[in-house]
Amino acid sequence: MILAQLMVNGIALGAAYALVALGFVLVLNATGAVNFAQGDLVMAGGFLAVALAGFIPDAPGFVLLPLVMALMALLGIAVSATAYLPLRNRPPVGVFISTIAVGIILQNGATVLFGPEPKAAAPLFGGGAFTIAGLQVPTQSIAVIATAALLIAGQYWLFTHTQLGRRLRATAQDPGMARACGIPVTSMIALTFALGAALAGAAGLLLSNQFFVTPSAGSGLILKAYIAVTIGGWGSLPGAVIGALLIAAFEVVVSYTLSYTAATAALYLALLAILAVRPQGLFGEASRRRA
Amino acid sequence: MPEALTRGLNPLLILAALALAAYALFGAGPYGLRVLTVAGVYAIAVIGYQAIFGQAGALSLAQGTFFGIGAYVTGILGSTSGFGFAVTFPLSILAPTLLALLIAVPVLRLESHYFALATLGIGQVVLLAAVEWQSLTGGANGIAGVPGIDLFGWRVGRGLPLALFVWTLVALGALLAWLLGHGRRGAAFPIMRETPVAARTLGIDIDRLRLEAFAVSAAYGGAAGALTAHTQRVVSPEVLEFPVMVTILTVAVIGGQGRIAGAVVGAVLLIHLPEWFRGLENGYLILYGAALLATIVAAPWGIVGSLERLRARLIPERPPAAPAASAPPARPTSKPSLPASSAPVxxxxxxxxxxxxxxxxxxxxxxxxxxxxxxxxxxxxxxxxxxxxxxxxxxxxxxxxxxxxxxxxxxxxxxxxxxxxxxxxxxxxxxxxxxxxxxxxxxxxxxxxxxxxxxxxxxxxxxxxxxxxxxxxxxxxxxxxxxxxxxxxxxxxxxxxxxxxxxxxxxxxxxxxxxxxxxxxxxxxxxxxxxxxxxxxxxxxxxxxxxxxxxxxxxxxxxxxxxxxxxxxxxxxxxxx
Known part of the structure; x- marks a missing residue:
């Protein structure tokens, strides 16, 4: 019984992590750049949901979700314009530092605006729980899983079944060739950042109800996205989702049996062990290195 | 004169150093001296950071962790064991250096982004340990009652003596870093940073250079951490948190990547920045973030690099004379007794x-x-x-x-x-x-x-x-x-x-x-x-x-x-x- 309960919690957490990791991989594939601000974008999405709830009292999360995602998409475009596009032809370390700088601004901006205390956003469809086969399932957990699944499916459909998705993939594979074929590469990159930030915003809203959001949550989240992507194979979209589910399951089980601190420490140590043994990730590298 | 030395010796920098010394000796009050001392501490941390980040070109996010470990070692030993500076300071340098050598095995051969995130992960583990291991670290409250610097019975008082002591260490640290980073090693760094693959095929052991640079950065980080413990007289998990790393990275980039003078200039400027913008309170980190972003986009060579460019434009410098060509001794071919055609090379x-x-x-x-x-x-x-x-x-x-x-x-x-x-x-x-x-x-x-x-x-x-x-x-x-x-x-x-x-x-x-x-x-x-x-x-x-x-x-x-x-x-x- 407890195991089933833990599974539901783990899948819900993993679904939210998967959104974080997906946004990270989308930008990674499109630009070859690691977006260190991804965790802070999730945090920003959480606080945006909290702030919007102040303007629209009693609005459930599913009403706020499209608003948060739209605003975060704009923020994503701003990030690409200030922190990626001016540095695209320089060594990759420049983008690492510029996105770290964006993270610093977001994190401390949130501290100044909202204070350092944890905040919670509204649940998607109100609180409460229902019972299936004697199992107490929080409505929020099911709603989080459904929403994340919907967003992941939408993202998959966009990339595989639309002209825009083909252009985005072409840009990711070979920007030079894509440009030669008449694809507006710069807009595609900005759009990818917008998508990545929108997914981060959604994850922020979903996570901040059960787990709260603090301004300093970003570095923990980017590490988890990074671990998920490393486990799932650098650059692989399905791998990112699987990796996110795995680390969430690990976290939920170890937190339950030992403590949250032990879970986090074990996760990082496991990562170091993976890197020591298989630097290319557990399932190999999906994207070729662009150094 | 070796160019690495002259490159940092800009007349403007010398003037600024003299002005700073005059301010410290005659103008600064107790609070001003304290800020200067903190700037000196960060200068040491960043001089070390320049080795791994600026010269070896690897974005380490563990420098704040090395700093924090140095602080904790001094804090724990100083407050409980009664050892003086002569014992605690070397141990504060040794502990993070050993950690760096230990973690170097899995992380140092990783590519850039893996390396950055792996070092960030290590920092999180150490921070968790510091908060949880309450019997040793005092948990979230930390350690109070860290003594001042006591060197063979000589007590370094607060204010001017402490500031002078720290800045003497800055000067020694800068000199040592210069000795380590010039000559053949200094010539290897740009090649290994920009074209690591080609560097290997030139016979340069870049794994070893990186390992040395990482260990050096950890040693300086530990030294700075020890000094911060003596300056603040308390050690709390704050010394291990991300703002320390942010400050170090910002100082290095804004001062000038890879330049010793850049570390010092950046530290003095950025540690004073929050003092000049008092109204910002804790928002000064937003300012750091914005300055870091602006610098990396507009002038990635930083302040000292900009000064070099300015000087080059105002006083067009004649390129240094090319060294006289001398033919190297012929490479001894192996087994010269064999006829040239018999064995393949x-x-x-x-x-x-x-x-x-x-x-x-x-x-x-x-x-x-x-x-x-x-x-x-x-x-x-x-x-x-x-x-x-x-x-x-x-x-x-x-x-x-x-x-x-x-x-x-x-x-x-x-x-x-x-x-x-x-x-x-x-x-x-x-x-x-x-x-x-x-x-x-x-x-x-x-x-x-x-x-x-x-x-x-x-x-x-x-x-x-x-x-x-x-x-x-x-x-x-x-x-x-x-x-x-x-x-x-x-x-x-x-x-x-x-x-x-x-x-x-x-x-x-x-x-x-x-x-x-x-x-x-x-x-x-x-x-x-x-x-x-x-x-x-x-x-x-x-x-x-x-x-x-x-x-x-x-x-x-x-x-x-x-x-x-x-x-x-x-x-x-x-x-x-």
Whole structure:
């Protein structure tokens, strides 16, 4: 019984992590750049949901979700314009530092605006729980899983079944060739950042109800996205989702049996062990290195 | 005078240093002195950080962690054991250095982004440990009652004495960093930072350089942490949190990456910044973030780099005189008693390599002989470049053996193979764009010559020989394709190799340049070098080569003289036809 309960919690957490990791991989594939601000974008999405709830009292999360995602998409475009596009032809370390700088601004901006205390956003469809086969399932957990699944499916459909998705993939594979074929590469990159930030915003809203959001949550989240992507194979979209589910399951089980601190420490140590043994990730590298 | 030293000695910087000293001695109140002391502490942390981040070019996010560990060691020992500074300070340096050496094994060979995130992860583990291990660290409350600095009975008082003590350590640390980072090691850093793959094939052991730089950064981080514990008199988990790392990174970038003076200037400026913008309270980190972003986008060379550029524009500096060329002593060829033709210089026995499902190279054997040129041809994707990568060790062969002068070097890493006598060029010339031609060719000598001046003068010999002496102070990034090739060839020849492997050396050259390249290669062969040339340009290759090896889909399909290869039906079907 407890195991089933833990599974539901783990899948819900993993679904939210998967959104974080997906946004990270989308930008990674499109630009070859690691977006260190991804965790802070999730945090920003959480606080945006909290702030919007102040303007629209009693609005459930599913009403706020499209608003948060739209605003975060704009923020994503701003990030690409200030922190990626001016540095695209320089060594990759420049983008690492510029996105770290964006993270610093977001994190401390949130501290100044909202204070350092944890905040919670509204649940998607109100609180409460229902019972299936004697199992107490929080409505929020099911709603989080459904929403994340919907967003992941939408993202998959966009990339595989639309002209825009083909252009985005072409840009990711070979920007030079894509440009030669008449694809507006710069807009595609900005759009990818917008998508990545929108997914981060959604994850922020979903996570901040059960787990709260603090301004300093970003570095923990980017590490988890990074671990998920490393486990799932650098650059692989399905791998990112699987990796996110795995680390969430690990976290939920170890937190339950030992403590949250032990879970986090074990996760990082496991990562170091993976890197020591298989630097290319557990399932190999999906994207070729662009150094 | 060594340029690394003069580069930091800008008249403006000297004036600023004097003004700062006058302020400390006569103008600053107790609070001002305290801020100056903190700036000195950060200067030490960043001088160390410049080694791994600025010079080795690896974005470590563990410097704040090393700083925090140094602080905790001093805090724990100082408050409980009663040991003085003479014991706690060295231990505070030792502990993070040992940690750096320990974690270096899994993380140092990782690529840039993996390295950055792995070091961030290590920081999180240490922070968790500091909060949870309450019996040792005092948990979230930390450790109070850390004593001041007590050195063999001499107590360093608060205020001016402490500020002077810290800044004396800054000066010593800067001097030591300069001693460590100039000369041959200093010449290796730009090559290893910008073109790490090429650096390995020049005989530079970049893994070891990175390890040393990481250990040095940890030692400085620990020293700074110890001083912060003595300054604050308390140690709490704050010293391990991300804002410390943010400050260190921001100071390094804004001051000027890789520059010792940049660390000091950046620290003084950024530690004072929050004092000048008091209204911001804790929002000063937003300012750091914005300044970091603006700097990395608009002026990635930082303040000290900007001053250098400004000076270069105001007082156009004549380039330093090129060192006098001196011919290096001839490389002792192994086993000179043997007749030149009997043993191959380099022998590949059955190399094989798979990438995923593709057999890139399959059972290829070849020999390179003294004074002979082997041409390697084949369609795109037939495994030619992979073959060079396998011989130079950049890729690991799944099967086969490699011998140089009869010695089996199959298991050796790239830099050892280079030292065994293998040199190479790259398909797209891999020159560090910010280095001058002289610096780029000198890099080929630093693993051979005993000091940098000799390396430079030997490099000059090969530059003159290549006929590019007028380009000696040109930045490699500004070179047109022809001269780029010439520089790369000069760099390969400067290694005085036994065997030289060239990847499409004639690509993009004019006919005149091709003719001159062919003459130089023939002359190099006549000097006794065994040469292998991968090339698509048959009018260039066929008259030049003594023998030709043709690859197709990773297999050797024909080998023979250029004349026989031209008539070989398999070669015509696969490639020439």
């Amino acid at each position: 380099l022998y590949v026995d059955g190399f094989g390599k798979r990438f995923g499902g593709v057999q890139a190279v399959s059972d290829v054997s070849l020999r390179l002989d003294r004074g002979r040129i082997l041409g390697v041809i084949g369609p795109n994707g037939s495994g030619k470049t992979t073959l060079i990568n396998l011989i130079t060790g950049l890729e690991k062969a799944d099967a086969g053996k490699l011998y140089v002068s009869d010695a089996d070097i199959t298991g050796e890493p790239p830099h050892r193979r280079a030292l065994a006598g293998i040199a190479r060029s790259f398909q797209t010339a891999a020159l560090p764009s910010d280095s001058t031609v002289l610096e780029a060719v000198t890099a080929a000598r630093i693993a051979i010559d005993s000091d940098i001046a000799t390396a430079r003068s030997h490099a000059m010999h090969f530059i003159v020989q290549a006929g590019i002496a007028d380009l000696v102070h040109t930045r490699c990034g500004a070179l047109p394709p022809g001269p780029r090739r010439a520089v790369e060839l000069a760099r390969a020849l400067a290694r005085q190799p036994l065997a030289m492997l060239l990847d499409e050396p004639a690509a993009g050259l004019t006919e005149d340049e091709q003719a001159s390249l062919a003459r130089r290669l023939r002359a190099a062969a006549d000097d006794g070098i065994a040469i292998m040339i991968v090339e698509h340009n048959m009018p260039f290759l066929l008259p030049l080569a003594d023998r030709i090896l043709c690859l197709d889909e990773g297999r050797a399909i024909a080998e023979g003289t250029p004349g026989s290869i031209r008539r070989d039906p398999a070669v015509i079907a696969a490639y020439l036809g």
